[in-house]
Amino acid sequence: MTPFEIVLILFLLLVALSIVWSTLQTGISPMMSSGKACRAMLAETENPLVRPLIDLGSGWGTLVIMAARQYPNQQVIGYELSWLPWLVSVIRKYCLRLDNLTLYRKDFMTTELSSDAILCCYLYPGGMVALEAKLKREQLNGTLIVSNTFALPSSQPTKVIRLDDVYQTPIYVYHWPSK
């Protein structure tokens, strides 16, 4: 094996370990929303978008980049804990010159969320329990929440869309505070 191959293998191992570590830390892998899911989620936001859109766990930047390109005059924000997906999303942001996109390497659970924002997410059941508790704690009012696949456990969605895919993936829409 050449030194180059050894370095490459070590690098790939580090990348794999970092993704496993962040998955254990956050409870979900940085799996991307499909193009269909992103389009359906953005269609449920406002058009034109008149308030910031925040992706809670922005992964590789799939949804935030689509949003920032679609709404160049609106602020789009992503919070992501896993360093590799975050780094890739930052590189994509600079390559695409998306000045309206801000990407924080930060836990959104420890960040105060604004009522005047649209919140998007693709988390997991435990993450939705924690998010619902946070929404209640921070007494957000008038917030629009769009969630891919997972529902808030004890809130009534305003709307549920089923994607035309093999899983009939649900997209949940909430106007918070919901019933």
Ligand SMILES: C[S@@+](CC[C@H](N)C(=O)[O-])C[C@H]1O[C@@H](n2cnc3c(N)ncnc32)[C@H](O)[C@@H]1O
């Ligand atoms: C399934 S991915 C979704 C990525 C992106 N939103 C999309 O739709 O393509 C969920 C992401 O949320 C991140 N995440 C989970 N909990 C988080 C937290 N408390 N703060 C920041 N990121 C978090 C994970 O690291 C993961 O990358």
